[in-house]
Amino acid sequence: MRSLQSEIERRGRRIFELVDKHPESLFSKTGFYQRLMTISMRDEQLKLQLFRFVDVLPSLRTSGEVVEHLQEYFAEARDSRKLSEFLGAGIRLARIVPWLSGPILRWNVSEMARQFIAGRNSNDVLQILRKRRTEKIGFTVDLLGEAVVSETEADQYAARYLDLLEGLARETRTWTDPLGKNSELFPVVNVSVKISALFSQISPEDPADAIAHLSPKLRPLLRRARELGAFINFDMESYAHKNTTLELFKTIFTEEEFKDWPHAGIVTQAYLRDSEADLRDLIEWGHARGTRFAVRLVKGAYWDYETSKSRQNGWDCPVYFQKPESDVNFENLTELLFENESVVTAAFGSHNVRSIAHAQALADELGLDPSCFEFQLLYGMAGPIKRALVEMGYRVREYCPVGELLPGMSYLVRRLLENTSNEGFLRAKFAENVSAKELLGDPRELIKPDGPAPPASSIPVAAQDQRRKNDTSLDSVPGDIYRNSPLVNFVYKDSQDKMRSALREVRKRFGEKYPLVIGGEKVWTDQLTPSVNPSAPDEIVGYGSEAGIPEAERAVKAARAAFAKWSRTPFEERARLLERAADILERRRYELSAVEVFEAGKPWKEADADIREAIDFCRFYAQQMRRLGRPKLTQQVPGEDSYHHYWPRGVAFVIAPWNFPIAILCGMASAGVVTGNTVIMKPSEQSIVCSAMLMQVFEEAGVPPGVLNFLSGHGSVIGAHLVDHKDVDLIAFTGSREVGLKIWESAGITRPGQRELKRVICEMGGKNAIIVDSDADLGEAIDYSIYSAFGYQGQKCSALSRLILLEENYDRVMERLIPAAASLRIGNPEEPGIMVGPVIDEAAYRRILDYIEVGKSEATLAYQATDLPQGYFIPPTIFTDVKPNMRIAREEIFGPVLSVLKVRDLDEAIDVANGTDYALTGGFLSRSPANIERVKAQLEAGNVYINRSCTGAIVGRHPFGGFKMSGSGTKAGGEDYLLNFLVPRVVTENTSRHGLAPEQTPEYRDEFLWPKPQ
């Protein structure tokens, strides 16, 4: 008997023979697309620009815009020979006759898209399907345009799917299966659906909610498909949707109505590490269900997206890093499918002749008839392979996307990437003519034991610590080895379970009392401040002891007393304290997130991001202190040592808000502590329990008595007292402009007995704007705007409150923005997947409602949500016809209220954006490189965000803080933040004795400590 490998080679060679009879025209050297491919494969940088240009092109309306973009995208590459082969003439022509080259380019791109998109509608596609029928190729049709932004769009998609199904069934009534054997397994009409096109609010942490919304939309489609004898396949999208898609599939096809229906299929992506476990689970489910179902095995279309997304978030990457690993897994899963042929009908979605030949050879070896599985290939790709497979007697089905170019852009770009991928089979075979031997080789032999490593951000912290300890170079920049803590990935059921369990546990502790902590002692006072759950104001999350002036005095004394020793404690010891605190925060992560959900009304993900930020502050500031802690030589001069170093300032008073109840308090307090100051923390009255937890964390981490004191109480009493106190040297404040300015003013007065000029770190509010350019990707623009404005109920100082739209774009954005706002999930954030919860308390509730009334009198109420739960829930509200001078466009509202301003052009947009008292965050959504550069240079904001939301700063990556009336220009989580807590000092020694001087002075020396630590 031949070995499997030699059989694979034999079959592979046969396919190649047949393929070579009809070479692949897509990879020839003529035509727009072909030239695009050729250049892209030669130059990665250029490829990026080219694909970006292709992406924006369909949304450009005039020839002038096309030409401008062309010039902007290729400004740098304009003279390069490579580009001029392709576009140089186009650019020159564009300058002379823009009206000509704009349409030509657009035509070229739509022609290119036509190679991958089978038609605009079902009529178009039918022509293609008829042609394929003559070639004995079946079809599955997919509607382009996944990831809808509103339920209106989702409902439209559901209706279009139904129409499509009806149309296909009608037109193909007389068609039969080309193989005529086992045809009952392979209905002629086959439709592929993507769940993200059917529900706009899919949240990975809440598959149950998604299933509850998707099922009613799918049932009519499935019912009709069954009546018409059609087949429905669930496509698989990005990893965030994987578990939901699997659960949905199993749930709906276990329902009585569909339990015995065999014509349902789902996709398994072999590039996923957990795909085998998922497939085994599906097979087990299939056996229990007792009815056949189908699996389309693919490698997966989102490799680049998954790798960059997990790197950004510090997540374990779900995909294999080495291409042959995906290939091997594909083969292993092929075997698993064949072994379970009794319950699963297999479809192999691949253009790779090795993967295909392997399936053929294995089927033979297992004695399976070729008619009981099929090969599926994409429309417009690998045509000769399809023909070869048909000729060899296999069942072939083509995946035909249908729709307009604009919603189809992400599909098109995925195809372009796939065709030009260095790793891809098609490029190797058709563009690079790699030998058949190589192409058919066993992928197992290509896996490198020391292949690509996991992304740096997923290196565990312990390993980083080790690296840091081994790193003896004092010059190394800590930022190089600092890594953010990964966000919890709620896509995993395990994370969801942990969060649910933490919520249950924390609920049991409701009503507990928390003491002040002064000089290391727990201090109880007669007055207790209740902290309520804003989602259910009759629930008291906990009580905090309320400090008065005597306790404030005691805290200053304790802090002052502790300063003498702490300020002379080696920085390494102080840094380690922070790192221990970070580890404890990490350990208590779910519990602390749960407290935030109850006390601050934070949705799960927002709460987790807050704890992550606190962890990051501790680790980042520890690193930064190591950088700043050693005295550094100012200049290398013979005979003189001059060292620049820092001392702490004294007693720091930290006043924090409730909206990032652990992160901001932790950030300011940890900066104070690690720099050798002693700290009095005054949390917000609305988030006492969260802050008491933070105090516990530092106590467990071993903070010495008096170094960190916890003083909850009224700002107007203890806050004002301590701001004016002669023994307070530094005030770190984050909060409202009103209080911030008072502190700034008060701190400027020198009191009798005061030793230092008070330093004030003052971070206040914003009136943040996002400008949407005329060429912006509208789907993304809506997503980012909605999230920035309504995420955490608009209660972030970075939140979007002014959306600035250009006249020419206005209607198109509003058309999608309002339904998107109307689709948001509003509710108690104890439930997963909530986007809009309650505002913090009654006072905020009333104040925001007052602003809404102001808005109604000044502008037009364009949208307001209804049906709100009990509790302090404010309806997400959108005003239009807002003018820059109106109160709702100038004053910070701190709630889910969005003002939309219409402007003539980008000049006016920038003027309007800059025309407020604040300068905190600002955003720009655009695909014009020149406009992007301009906004980068001109937008007045401490944090400028391009093509993303304007909230969600990450420690170390986006140092955060504003200027003008947003703050004193400090950057939390930035390299220079700690300097605000320090006074610089220089010590100079003349080291020459009668001309005798050391040649070289070390660049760093030990700290100036006396007595020197042993």
Ligand SMILES: Cc1cc2nc3c(=O)[nH]c(=O)nc-3n(C[C@H](O)[C@H](O)[C@H](O)COP(=O)(O)OP(=O)(O)OC[C@H]3O[C@@H](n4cnc5c(N)ncnc54)[C@H](O)[C@@H]3O)c2cc1C
């Ligand atoms: C009919 C059909 C339907 C499809 N449906 C879906 C679907 O619903 N969902 C989906 O996600 N995909 C789907 N795909 C798959 C996807 O679109 C690609 O076509 C497919 O992954 C390409 O694989 P290949 O075997 O043809 O080519 P090959 O060139 O052999 O493989 C390319 C694939 O290898 C993987 N890869 C690339 N680089 C690496 C690396 N460094 N490490 C590990 N793996 C790597 C990627 O998955 C890449 O797409 C479908 C494909 C077809 C043909």
